[in-house]
Amino acid sequence: xxxxxxxxxxxxxxxxxxxxxxxxxxxxxxxxxxxxxxxxxxxxxxxxxxxxxxxxxxxxxxxxxxxxxxxxxxxxxxxxxxxxxxxxxxxxxxxxxxxxxxxxxxxxxxxxxxxxxxxxxxxxxxxxxxxxxxxxxxxxxxxxxxxxxxxxxxxxxxxxxxxxxxxxxxxxxxxxxxxxxxxxxxxxxxxxxxxxxxxxxxxxxxxxxxxxxxxxxxxxxxxxxxxxxxxxxxxxxxxxxxxxxxxxxxxxxxxxxxxxxxxxxxxxxxxxxxxxxxxxxxxxxxxxxxxxxxxxxxxxxxxxxxxxxxxxxxxxxxxxxxxxxxxxxxxxxxxxxxxxxxxxxxxxxxxxxxxxxxxxxxxxxxxxxxxxxxxxxxxxxxxxxxxxxxxxxxxxxxxxxxxxxxxxxxxxxxxxxxxxxxxxxxxxxxxxxxxxxxxxxxxxxxxxxxxxxxxxxxxxxxxxxxxxxxxxxxxxxxxxxxxxxxxxxxxxxxxxxxxxxxxxxxxxxxxxxxxxxxxxxxxxxxxxxxxxxxxxxxxxxx
Amino acid sequence: xxxxxxxxxxxxxxxxxxxxxxxxxxxxxxxxxxxxxxxxxxxxxxxxxxxxxxxxxxxxxxxxxxxxxxxxxxxxxxxxxxxxxxxxxxxxxxxxxxxxxxxxxxxxxxxxxxxxxxxxxxxxxxxxxxxxxxxxxxxxxxxxxxxxxxxxxxxxxxxxxxxxxxxxxxxxxxxxxxxxxxxxxxxxxxxxxxxxxxxxxxxxxxxxxxxxxxxxxxxxxxxxxxxxxxxxxx
Amino acid sequence: xxxxxxxxxxxxxxxxxxxxxxxxxxxxxxxxxxxxxxxxxxxxxxxxxxxxxxxxxxxxxxxxxxxxxxxxxxxxxxxxxxxxxxxxxxxx
Ligand SMILES: [Cu+2]
Numbered sequence: 112x113x114x115x116x117x118x119x120x121x122x123x124x125x126x127x128x129x130x131x132x133x134x135x136x137x138x139x140x141x142x143x144x145x146x147x148x149x150x151x152x153x154x155x156x157x158x159x160x161x162x163x164x165x166x167x168x169x170x171x172x173x174x175x176x177x178x179x180x181x182x183x184x185x186x187x188x189x190x191x192x193x194x195x196x197x198x199x200x201x202x203x204x205x206x207x208x209x210x211x212x213x214x215x216x217x218x219x220x221x222x223x224x225x226x227x228x229x230x231x232x233x234x235x236x237x238x239x240x241x242x243x244x245x246x247x248x249x250x251x252x253x254x255x256x257x258x259x260x261x262x263x264x265x266x267x268x269x270x271x272x273x274x275x276x277x278x279x280x281x282x283x284x285x286x287x288x289x290x291x292x293x294x295x296x297x298x299x300x301x302x303x304x305x306x307x308x309x310x311x312x313x314x315x316x317x318x319x320x321x322x323x324x325x326x327x328x329x330x331x332x333x334x335x336x337x338x339x340x341x342x343x344x345x346x347x348x349x350x351x352x353x354x355x356x357x358x359x360x361x362x363x364x365x366x367x368x369x370x371x372x373x374x375x376x377x378x379x380x381x382x383x384x385x386x387x388x389x390x391x392x393x394x395x396x397x398x399x400x401x402x403x404x405x406x407x408x409x410x411x412x413x414x415x416x417x418x419x420x421x422x423x424x425x426x427x428x429x430x431x432x433x434x435x436x437x438x439x440x441x442x443x444x445x446x447x448x449x450x451x452x453x454x455x456x457x458x459x460x461x462x463x464x465x466x467x468x469x470x471x472x473x474x475x476x477x478x479x480x481x482x483x484x485x486x487x488x489x490x491x492x493x494x495x496x497x498x499x500x501x502x503x504x505x506x507x508x509x510x511x512x513x514x515x516x517x518x519x520x521x522x523x524x525x526x527x528x529x530x531x532x533x534x535x536x537x538x539x540x541x542x543x544x545x546x547x548x549x550x551x552x553x554x555x556x557x558x559x560x561x562x563x564x565x566x567x568x569x570x571x572x573x574x575x576x577x578x579x580x581x582x583x584x585x586x587x588x589x590x591x592x593x594x595x596x597x598x599x600x601x602x603x604x605x606x607x608x609x610x611x612x613x614x615x616x617x618x619x620x621x622x623x624x625x626x627x628x629x630x631x632x633x634x635x636x637x638x639x640x641x642x643x644x645x646x647x648x649x650x651x652x653x
Numbered sequence: 654x655x656x657x658x659x660x661x662x663x664x665x666x667x668x669x670x671x672x673x674x675x676x677x678x679x680x681x682x683x684x685x686x687x688x689x690x691x692x693x694x695x696x697x698x699x700x701x702x703x704x705x706x707x708x709x710x711x712x713x714x715x716x717x718x719x720x721x722x723x724x725x726x727x728x729x730x731x732x733x734x735x736x737x738x739x740x741x742x743x744x745x746x747x748x749x750x751x752x753x754x755x756x757x758x759x760x761x762x763x764x765x766x767x768x769x770x771x772x773x774x775x776x777x778x779x780x781x782x783x784x785x786x787x788x789x790x791x792x793x794x795x796x797x798x799x800x801x802x803x804x805x806x807x808x809x810x811x812x813x814x815x816x817x818x819x820x821x822x823x824x825x826x827x828x829x830x831x832x833x834x835x836x837x838x839x840x841x842x843x844x845x846x847x848x849x850x851x852x853x854x855x856x857x858x859x860x861x862x863x864x865x866x867x868x869x870x871x872x873x874x875x876x877x878x879x880x881x882x883x884x885x886x887x
Numbered sequence: 888x889x890x891x892x893x894x895x896x897x898x899x900x901x902x903x904x905x906x907x908x909x910x911x912x913x914x915x916x917x918x919x920x921x922x923x924x925x926x927x928x929x930x931x932x933x934x935x936x937x938x939x940x941x942x943x944x945x946x947x948x949x950x951x952x953x954x955x956x957x958x959x960x961x962x963x964x965x966x967x968x969x970x971x972x973x974x975x976x977x978x979x
Pocket of ligand 1: 409412
């Protein structure tokens with residue numbers, strides 16, 4: 112296969128020097144920096160998962176002792192939540208696409224955008240440093256007074272790493288909000304925006320209004336632990352539930368930081384590969400905002416058995432039911448879009464369909480957990496673990512991978528190999544379900560989470576889960592290989608290989624540094640697909 | 654009342670990705686307010702903790718508050734309010750392109766901010782000497798000699814010193830975070846003073862002055878709430 | 888680019904009001920009013936903060952969007968307080 116160069120000047124070949132990457136203020140290059148960084152963190156967090164799934168093959172602690180196991184799942188949680196999932200779609204796809212989707216030359220504050228990547232990396236270095244120094248064993252939740260007073264592990268460095276990374280998230284959200292408000296192209300009214308943009312707007316609100324609260328909370332833990340000043344310590348009259356309230360004030364909405372951008376990606380993919388306008392555009396747009404707002408009213412469902420008052424538990428339980436409504440609206444609308452469309456099953460669409468199924472399952476089991484009485488039964492069991500992995504992996508990661516495949520030709524100018532794409536999408540779907548479905552059963556039977564030993568009756572289901580995890584791991588490595596391969600050997604992509612609507616497809620692949628030769632003018636609604644039209648779907652190779 | 658001014662925009666400062674100076678200013682202003690919203694929630698977390706503990710341990714919080722010097726707190730509040738005035742006047746001077754007045758007001762703001770921190774440092778030092786800094790050395794004595802008899806509630810000996818310590822934890826966390834914000838503000842002011850002296854700002858371009866002003870006033874507002882909550886509990 | 892220049896006299900008037908309110912709040916704290924002391928002190932603080940936001944920070948002259956975000960932070964803070972206290976006030 113011959114290596115072809117790009118005919119046109121673009122953001123990738125504009126400058127080859129190393130420092131042109133490190134000092135770039137181009138939102139597209141910063142997106143690439145983020146993509147490389149979070150991919151590394153993903154495999155660090157994944158390696159920990161491999162180790163503890165291996166440990167859980169047998170009922171006894173054969174591979175690790177309890178202390179090591181605690182550090183492994185803490186590592187996995189902290190890295191995956193704060194250094195992969197939170198930045199994943201916003202910082203990579205959002206950074207790359209948002210300005211292009213609204214017809215702008217960059218985000219409103221390009222230097223702030225670069226600063227946010229450096230801040231993110233500083234936080235990441237601190238967290239990895241804490242891990243190398245022996246790790247922490249508090250779980251990603253840092254509950255007090257264990258974290259602030261009792262544990263002997265590296266909580267301070269770990270918490271400060273998360274604290275620092277939080278500011279990168281805040282700056283990204285701030286940048287998106289201002290950009291969407293002030294930099295839309297002429298004619299691009301709010302109801303002409305792609306739903307991806309709406310989803311990112313809602314996400315940014317959460318980033319901006321939630322993240323500072325976890326920042327101050329972790330800072331207080333660090334102060335208490337580092338300086339010995341009492342804040343949460345019950346021995347001094349402090350209230351550990353105060354920590355949990357503040358922690359979940361952010362950390363429940365943080366789930367929507369992970370899932371809302373994914374929903375935005377799914378809306379784009381479903382519309383494109385169903386060749387159909389999105390059914391109920393305004394409902395999907397407003398449901399994103401509704402999720403962002405109502406998501407702030409439900410955090411107490413993590414505290415049903417913590418000693419929180421029963422009255423508050425009932426209020427939070429009710430609110431949690433409410434937040435299911437806008438989520439369900441989205442699923443119904445995607446389904447309706449598929450129903451009227453001419454569906455074709457390219458790789459991004461496979462991920463999107465996987466998302467819809469897995470998210471639905473994750474959401475429905477979320478209703479179990481939001482029900483006060485049932486949660487008392489399954490709290491802190493594998494049922495919870497399975498539930499949030501259906502949302503965060505089955506939902507957020509499927510959306511991320513779908514989005515990466517969908518926009519890969521735009522980002523790199525190359526097509527990925529379709530056959531391998533479909534294969535690995537299938538492997539991931541199967542591996543995921545084999546990993547996590549048994550965990551619903553395990554949890555319902557009463558297997559507690561965060562322990563490295565278990566009674567022998569649970570072994571079969573645990574072995575199934577570990578087997579699934581190894582399949583899932585292979586499924587993640589295949590795209591890593593072929594996407595890197597495609598950078599050099601993939602066929603050159605046209606400007607719009609999928610025949611998709613949206614301003615980002617109207618400029619070259621890869622785009623020029625300033626995205627558009629001249630500012631585009633928008634004259635029509637988003638998703639201007641003619642139903643049933645399929646001519647472009649098989650002509651995506653130049 | 655207010656005057657609408659439309660001087661020629663200084664286009665040297667318009668970044669490539671903005672259409673014009675107007676769009677750039679609107680973006681900066683909105684961005685600053687979004688940032689201040691995050692600041693509200695950042696401080697809000699400790700305020701929430703304060704509210705819970707104050708609700709639970711009212712007597713202890715009153716006893717702790719009595720160990721703070723109301724007069725120093727009042728003077729400091731006045732200093733900070735004055736610095737907000739000079740900051741506002743600095744923005745006015747920038748808008749009307751008066752370089753001398755701009756530098757003078759920025760300098761005054763910086764000095765008042767430094768004075769505030771000086772008084773704060775003096776108070777911290779005193780608390781250290783009175784062993785009221787939480788941690789191993791903390792020791793709360795009911796009816797301490799440091800507090801005039803007239804100010805002491807009769808039931809102070811029933812107070813649990815551990816929760817008085819909680820009060821001082823919050824006192825230092827809140828005022829410390831506030832002081833940190835002041836220090837950052839003073840650093841930014843120093844940079845602005847140098848730039849203003851070189852004539853970087855005018856009615857056509859004063860975005861950094863306006864944004865720093867917003868930040869400074871916000872820090873002032875935090876203190877406006879900290880003062881009664883920490884010093885004035887009776 | 889057009890913007891509003893707030894006259895200096897407005898700044899001085901607001902400053903005078905702020906100092907007056909400071910004196911009032913210190914004096915009010917000396918009067919034993921029982922449970923009312925704190926609400927009074929916080930109300931005065933709120934008035935002071937509002938004056939600063941409206942005039943020193945120019946929100947009175949700002950576009951609606953800025954007002955939304957200026958209010959938004961406080962609204963979210965209210966959510967935090969309200970739901971946290973729904974637990975604290977009803978806990979045994
Ligand atoms: Cu939750």
